[in-house]
Amino acid sequence: MTETDYQQRIQDYVKSRGGDSYKVHGSSVQRAGEPDLDGWIPSDVGAIPFKIEVKTPIGAPTLLQVVRLRRYHQSGAYLAGICVTVSDFQQLVDAHRLSIIELRDMWGVMQELGMADPFYIYHKQQIGEPDPVYRKD
Numbered sequence: 001m002t003e004t005d006y007q008q009r010i011q012d013y014v015k016s017r018g019g020d021s022y023k024v025h026g027s028s029v030q031r032a033g034e035p036d037l038d039g040w041i042p043s044d045v046g047a048i049p050f051k052i053e054v055k056t057p058i059g060a061p062t063l064l065q066v067v068r069l070r071r072y073h074q075s076g077a078y079l080a081g082i083c084v085t086v087s088d089f090q091q092l093v094d095a096h097r098l099s100i101i102e103l104r105d106m107w108g109v110m111q112e113l114g115m116a117d118p119f120y121i122y123h124k125q126q127i128g129e130p131d132p133v134y135r136k137d
Helices: 003-016 063-075 086-112 120-126
Strands: 020-023 037-041 048-054 079-083
Touching: 003 020, 003 037, 003 048, 003 086, 048 063, 048 086, 063 079, 079 086
Parallel strands: 048 079
Antiparallel strands: 020 037, 037 048
């Protein structure tokens, strides 16, 4: 199978789940190193936007592709990774879903402790209570 065949299988899977994706074609007007597939897939935690580089079992990404994928991943805005099979893609989606669930759980705990406000420290300082991050007792 060619890389295009693997890409099409992943795109077919995304479409079968109610999502959408498109192939990013490299050209002189396209930035080098961009992942092969852009899209989103629905999940129980909301739509998951993704950027996926697809390789054959013997293919390897370039350094620039790895750098771009890492930046997309670190931004938190995308599920980003390298896949060969639909199963690889499903595993990435599941791992991403779990990380979203964990973040939501942490946010819930912060809300219960009254720390969910992004200006928590500032508000505490304004009302005269000691700042728990900086107090020295």
